[in-house]
Amino acid sequence: MTLLFGGSLGLCVSVAILVSRTNAHESAKTPEAPLEGCLKCHDQIEPMHRFGPTATLDKLDNGKDALGLTCTACHGGNPAATEKETAHVRPRFPREWMRDGKFRIPERSGTLLERESPEFVRFINPGDLRVTRQTCGSSDCHSAETSAVSRSMMTHGAMLWGAALYNNGGFPIKDSNFGESYSENGAPQSLIQIPQPTTEQTRLKGILSFLDPLPRWEISQPGNTLRVFERGGKRRLETGLPDKDEDPGKPDK
Numbered sequence: 001m002t003l004l005f006g007g008s009l010g011l012c013v014s015v016a017i018l019v020s021r022t023n024a025h026e027s028a029k030t031p032e033a034p035l036e037g038c039l040k041c042h043d044q045i046e047p048m049h050r051f052g053p054t055a056t057l058d059k060l061d062n063g064k065d066a067l068g069l070t071c072t073a074c075h076g077g078n079p080a081a082t083e084k085e086t087a088h089v090r091p092r093f094p095r096e097w098m099r100d101g102k103f104r105i106p107e108r109s110g111t112l113l114e115r116e117s118p119e120f121v122r123f124i125n126p127g128d129l130r131v132t133r134q135t136c137g138s139s140d141c142h143s144a145e146t147s148a149v150s151r152s153m154m155t156h157g158a159m160l161w162g163a164a165l166y167n168n169g170g171f172p173i174k175d176s177n178f179g180e181s182y183s184e185n186g187a188p189q190s191l192i193q194i195p196q197p198t199t200e201q202t203r204l205k206g207i208l209s210f211l212d213p214l215p216r217w218e219i220s221q222p223g224n225t226l227r228v229f230e231r232g233g234k235r236r237l238e239t240g241l242p243d244k245d246e247d248p249g250k251p252d253k
């Protein structure tokens, strides 16, 4: 299990901002070849940043957005390749991403993405919180947002787990203890508040000192009514009916 700390991490690798150069000599020539191979197929995509320090763009400027960012600055992939197979980052589990012979992101891709490489996660969605430290949050631009969003209630859902577990007698402490957060390699991680809140801040403002991942089902309380939701949990067994899908050596009842 890895730990994700609050506060500023000092992990600021600046995204290179490429300022487009124009000089009279170059602009008189025929248009330059696109910067990245991606443009061969994706040149009609809207610029990710429309507004920049020197320009406002409705269309890409030779493959760059208004902040001078190219596709691979955010998505990764191979900028030199012009074929989809070599330009795109390949998934670890190619068959899981195919439907009717085409690349398709399946419904509820969450658990599949956790087993995928960080490079692939980044390629599919540079805004995924597992990779934002290399993308949006890698420079001063959005590091504060990236750090705040990873601890947001909308991300870890602690309110749901806290209310459901406490109110149903599944966990004895009323302050939320559990939340969902994943590291770059898809492992569940704890969220720790730095600096630690005072008792007063927790009581009056609800600031929590930490959130842990949901415990694995076989180490939580046996009588837990919500075991079915826990990591590794399955549908309830019916008394007297053996279940062929039950994990050997880990009887649920």
Ligand code: HEC
Binding pocket: 036, 037, 038, 039, 040, 041, 042, 071, 072, 075, 076, 077, 078, 079, 081, 082, 083, 084, 087, 088, 102, 103, 123, 124
């Ligand atoms: C030869 C054409 C081609 C090139 C070159 C290409 N792509 Fe694609 N890309 C596609 C097609 C077609 C799709 C639609 C989904 C599919 O069929 O895989 C796609 C889909 C995507 C997607 C959506 C996720 C997905 O896989 O469906 C992203 C993101 C993407 N491309 C980024 C890039 C980047 C970044 C580059 C350059 C490093 C690039 N592409 C180069 C043709 C290309």
Ligand code: HEC
Binding pocket: 038, 042, 045, 048, 049, 060, 063, 065, 069, 070, 071, 072, 073, 074, 075, 105, 124, 125, 126, 127
């Ligand atoms: C500033 C970062 C950034 C840049 C630059 C950027 N993208 Fe994206 N792109 C993203 C993010 C973040 C998403 C996910 C948006 C979402 O899920 O709503 C995305 C989504 C996409 C998708 C849709 C993926 C899907 O699964 O539906 C495609 C295709 C894509 N980008 C291609 C490109 C191409 C081609 C370029 C270069 C011309 C490019 N992007 C430049 C950040 C960027």
